[in-house]
Amino acid sequence: MSAAQEITRHYGGDWHGSYGTFPAPGHSKQDRGVSVKDGANGDVVFNSFNGADWREIKDECRRNGLLPERQRANDNCNGPRETGHYEYVDADGAVLYRTVRIEQVGKRKQFRAQRPDGRGGWINGMSEVQRVLYRWPEIKAAIGKSVLTDMPFPTVYLVEGERKADKLASWGLTATAVAFGCKGWRKDYAEALEGCTVIILPDNDDEGRGFADRAGKDIEAAGGTVRIINLPGLPPKGDIIDWSGTAVDLQALVDNAINTPAKLLPLLDPAAWHGQETPSREWAWNDYIPHRQATYLTGPGSAGKSLLTQQLCTAIAMGLPFMGVETRRAVAIYVTCEDDADELHRRQKAICDAMGVPLSALSGKLHLVSLAGVAANELVTFTPEGKMIVGDAYRVLLDTAKTTGAGFLALDNVAHLFAGNENIRNQVAAFVSLLNGLALEIDGSVLFLGHPNKAGQDFSGSTAWENQVRSRLFMEVPKDDLGNAPDPDARVLLRGKANYARNGERLTFRWHKWAFILEDELPQDQRAEIAETILANAENEAFLACLRARMAQGDGREVGPSSGPNYAPSQFEGMPQAKGFGRAKLKRAMDRLYQTGKIKSETVMDRKAKREKTIIVEADEASHNSHNAPHNGSTTQVHNTAQRPHNMGSAHTYIINNMGAAQGSAAPSREEEEGPDLSRVVFAADDGLDTDGNIIGWDDDGRAH
Template sequence: MDITCDFNTLPKNGHYKPLLEKEELKTQLLLNIRSCLSYLFPNGTFHGNEYRIGNLQGSKGKSLRVELTGNKAGLWNDFATGEGGDIIDLWAAAHRKDVKAEFHEVMASIGEWLGYYRQHKVNEAESTISWDYLDENGEAIVKVYRYDTALGKRYLPFDVKKSSYTAPEVRPLYNIPGIIKADKVIIVEGEKCAESLIKQGITATTAMSGANAPIDKTDWSPLKGKHIIIWPDNDEPGKQYAEKVAKKLIDLGVISLATVKIPQDKPIAWDAADCIQEGTNPLEFITNRKSPYHNNNSSNKLKKIDTSIWTNTAPERKWIIKDWLPVGSVTAVYGDGGVGKSLLAQQLMTAAAIGKSWLGIDIEQIKTYGVFCEDDEEELWRRQCTINAFYQLDMQSPAFLDNICLSSRVGENNLLMVFDNKGIGQLTPYFQELLADIELFQPKLVILDTAADLFGGNENDRSHVRQFIQNCCGHIAKTIKGAVLLCAHPSDSGIIRKTGTGGSTAWNNSVRSRWYLSKPDRADASDIDRVLCRKKSNYSASEQNQISFYWQNGAFVECNAHFNSERIVRNNYNKKLDLERGRRHDVILELIASEAYKGKVYTTAQFAKYFEGKLGLGSERSIRERISHLATIGHIKFFKRSPEHELSNTRSKYGYLCVEDMELKISEDQYVFIKPSCYLSATNGVLMPVENPNVWVTHNFIINDNFKLAE
C-alpha cells in the first residue's frame, strides 16, 4: 500500500491542499502531545507544563524542554545547542529527518503513527467543503474546511487575516450580515444546518465548531437585543451546547430566548437539516402549538387562542385573597418605611402556609416563597417567632416547614431586570436562578420585598416599569400559576396625598391590584394602629376597600367586635366622615391623573360638571369645594398650555387642573410630563405663578373647606 501522498501538487478532484494536510496533522499531534512525546523520547519526564529530555537523541536530562499547553503547546528549545521549533520540527529531528528536504517522508510517518494511512488511503471518495465566516461588510474573516475520511468528518479553520490554519482567538458567528438585518435568529450546530435554514429564507447562525465551540471565545454580541431560538442536535452534546449558549445569551441580553425540544421519536443526532430533508417546514415545526417547543424567558408570541373550545360559561376567577390578591398577576403593596410592610407580608406567608386567617380573612392553605432584600436571616427569624406565637404555631410544625420558604438577600446583587441603552429590559442571571428555585418549590404565592432592590431601571420611565412588572414579576406569576406580591416604597407626594404611589403612573397602571399600608389619619389613632387600603383592583366588585388592624406583641391583629369596641363605637361617625372625605380627595386626584393619561384635561368647572354624581363624588358644588381644598394645600395646581400639545382655548383664568407627576397623552404612544404654571396661595387663595415648575410643593396645614375656587 502506498502510504505517501504528493503534498506539493493539488489533485484534480481538489482534495487535500498541502498546508491543509500539514496543519491537520500538526493539530492531531498537539491533541495527543503527551503520547507523542512519550513515543519519541521514552526517557523524558513531565514537569508541570513542560516535558524534559536531555537532547534530540533521547538521552535522560532536562536541557531540551517542550511546552505542553496554551498557545505555545508543541514549541521546544534545546538550551544546550540553541535548537528549537514546533512539534513537526521535533518529530523530524527525532527521526533524523530534514523537514524541508524530506517533507513527504516526515508527513507520511506522522500520518502513519496517527493511524491515518494504516486505516485508509486518500482516494476519490473523499470530498472537501468550506464555509466562509463574514464580517458586517461581507468580508471573509475565517474559512472553515470540512473533509470526509474513513475516520469521520474533520474540520480545519483558516484565519484569513493571519493567513494561517488556526482559529482566531475571538471567534465570529456564522452569517453575521444576515444576523444584523434580522430581529429573529435561529442558532444551530454546524454550518451545514445553518445553510439548510438560510436556503429556506430563515436567518440562522452557528458558533464555530458547533457543540464543541468554546463559549467564552465566541463573540455573541451580534445577537444582543434579538429574539433567539436555539435548535440543538438530538443528543447529549447538543443538549449541553443549548444550555451553555442559553446561559451566555441571558447574560448578554436578548429580548426573548427559546429552545426547541426534539420529539422523542427522532433518531440520535437529528437536526434542523434532517427536518428539512424529511420534507417538514422548519417554521411550522417550531411554531406549531402541538410541537414540543420550550420558552426560556418570554411568552410564545406566535401562540394563538383557540376560541372554538370556549363555552358560554366563563371560568371562575381565582384568588389568593378574595377581591384583594388575584391569581396570575402582580399585586403591589406600598407602605412608608417603618409601618410594617415586611411584617404584613411575612405574616401573610405564614397564614397561607398553615391555612389560617390573615387580618380576619380566611385563606386556603398553599405554599409560599418570600424574597426579602432588607432583612437579614436573624431579623426574619425574630419576626417569625412573634408571628408563630400569634398563631400558636411550632417552628418545627410540618405544615410550616413544608409550605414556606424564606430567602434573605441583604448585601447581594438583587436586580432581576436591567436595561440597555435602547431601553430594552434584560432578565439577569439572578432572575433565572430565582425562577428555577421557585419552580422547584412550587409555591402559589411569591413575595418580592422590595421593588427598589429588584428593579434595575428608571422608576419614572414608563417602558422600564411596564417591562419589569409584566415580563419579570408577571412572568413569575404565570409560571407558578399563582400570585406575586411586590412590596414598594411610596414617593413623598404619595405619602402626603395618601395614594401610596411613587414614580411613573405605570407602576399603578401595570399591576392588577394595589394596596397601601399606612397609619390611620384620625385624631384618636395611636402608633400601633394601621389601615390597609385597596387603591386599585381591576377584578373586584367588593366595596370593602380597607382593613383596620393594629400591632400587638410583634404581629398584626384585626379590629373586630372583641377589640376596642367602645372606642370604635364612639368614633364611628367621625371616622366615616374622615374616610369619605379622604376617599373623595383620592378619587379626584386619581381621576385628574388617569384622564390625562388618556389625553383629557379639565378646568375646575368642566371637571365638576362632568363627574357630578359619578363615583360617589356628590354634587357639582361639592366637587368644586373639594378641588378648592386640594388646590389650597398644593395637591392640585394649574397649567394653560403644553409645549408639545396644542390645547383648546379656555376662558378660565386658572387654566387646566394638574397633579404631581401627571403625564398627558399627546399621540398613540407618546406622553409628556405636565409642569404647572400657577397655584393658589395657601394663606389667602390668590393665584400665584410657579417659580420652579420642576419642584412640586405641598402644604401640611389645612385650609377651611369653605374657601371657594371662583372661575
C-alpha cells in the first residue's frame, strides 16, 4: 500500500485508482475536500478544495507516522529555510507587511517581519508600517455587513498564530491573529474589535493563557465581548492545530460559552408582597441591637464596655430586660481577648448578684470565652494586594456558635480580631460584611467592641466603621463642659447611629457593686447620697476652676481662706467658673478641699502692703499625702491618712461629703490608652476603708477584687 493510499485509509476517505479523497480537518466524515496522490521520489501531493491548509495536513501526517520527517529531494543540508509566509493587508487589500516562517531541524521555528520595498521585493523590519490584524479585510467586511443589516456584530476568533487562524477560516469562521503570536499583541488592535464577540483560543501553556488574559482585558475595555475557551484534550503547548475536535465540536463549545445564562442578583419582586402581612422589626436588644446584623460598640477605655457587654449577654441568655429594655432570648457567647478566666468569674458573680440570677441557671445558656494571651486571634488577614483571607479563628468561632446554638455573639475587641488597616475603607467594609454574614449564618446578632480615636470621634480609623454598620453604640462617663465627671459612677449609652431606630437616644444607668443598674433600682437613701456626692463634686470642681483662674492672673489676684476683702468664696461668687454656686456652697467646697489636701495655705509677701499675707494654692502631690494641712479659715481640717491604689484611673473620683463620710466606692477602671491620673483621687478618712487603710473592694496591690 502506497503512502497516499495509507493516508486515505487513515482518514476514512475513498481511493479512486490514482488518488484518494478524505475529509478536511474539522469537517464532517462525509466531506471529501482534500485529495492526495503519490508523487515523484516517494513524496506525496496534497490538494485542498475547501480552504484547508495542505501544509497543516501534511504536518499532521508526519506527526501520525504516515509520512517520514520533513525532507526534500533537493535538500543537501539541515539549515534554516522558509516554510511559509503570511501577508497582512489593509481594508482595500493592499499588502502592508508579512511574516515569514523559518524552520530548521532540531530548532524552534522563527518568524521574520518584512515590508514591501516598492519594487516587488521585501525589506526586513516593520518600522513606520501601519499595524493591522491578520485577515483584516474579512473582519472589516463582517462588521460592515452587521452595520448595514442592523444585525449583531460578528463573532471573531482570536488565536496566536496565522496558521491557526487559517485553519479556523477553512471551517468558515471569521478568524484573526497578530504578528509574532502572544508577544505581538498591541492594545490598539482591541479598538478594531469594538462591538464584536471575540472568542480567544489560547495555546495550552502559560504564555498562551497570559496572552488570552491581556488581550481579553483590552478588548473588553474597548467595548468588545470576550469569551476565553480552553480547548479540551490539548497536549502541553498544544493549540487548535493539534486539537482533534471538529468545527461542529468547536461551535458547541462557543454556543455554551456565549449562551450561558447570566448570573443575576437575587431580585425581590415587591408585587409578591401584596396582601402579605408586613414583618415586624426584630431586635436582640430592642431599638439598640438589631437581629441578623452586626452592631459596633465603642467608648473610652475606662467606660466599662466589657462589663456592659458581659451583663447584656447574661440578660439575653436569660431572656430578661436589660436596663429596662426588652431583649430577645438566645444562647449567648461572650469572647474576650483581654480578660482572663478569673476576671470573667469575678465579673459574672457580681452581674448575677445584681440581676438576681444564680450562676447555675446559666448552664448551656451563656458561654464565656477567654482568649487572653492566645496568639492568632485574627478572624481575617489581608494580602499585600488587599485581598481578605478568612482565618481559622473565624471558622472556629462559627463552628462554636453552631454547635452551641448561639444566637448572640459578643466580640471584645476589634483590635485583636481585625488584622487589616482600619483607614482602608474596603478592608473595613469586607470585615463588617463578614460579621453581618456571621449574624445571618447563626440567625442571630453580633456585637463587636472598639475604641474611639484620640481626635474625639466615637470610632477609630476612617469613617468606614461608621458607614458600614447599621447600628453603632457609644458608651461614656458623662462629663461637664470642663471635662470633669461630677458622678464617676454614672454611665450613658448613646445610639450614635441607628438605621432602624431614632438616632441620638440614650440610656442612663450607673455602676454599683461591680455591675450596672438603673438609678431607679437603688434605695431612696442611696440615691439621695449619690445626689449629694454629685453636688459636692461639682462644687469642688467649681472652686478649683475659680482658684486656677485667679492664680493665672498673677500677683495681687490671689485669694485667702479668712474672712475679709480677699475671702475666696466671696471673690469666686459670680465668676463664670463658679457655675452659679453661691458663697455658702463655695465655702463648703473650700473646707472639703482643705480636708482632702487638694488645697493648702501659703504665707507670701504682699508687695503693695509690704506685709505678709495668707493665700490659698492648689497642693502638689506631696502635699496630698501629708498628714495635716491647717489653714486660717473658719474651721481646721486634717488630711486623711489613706494610701490611694496604684492603678486608679482618671475617670473615677472618690468624693468626701462635708461630714467626712465616703459616698461608696466608685467604679474601678483599667485605663487602656493613657496612664492613670491620680491627682483627682480623693479618699475618706474612715468609711469605705478596711482596717489596713485600703479601699474596700481593692487588693493590697491596688487591683480590684
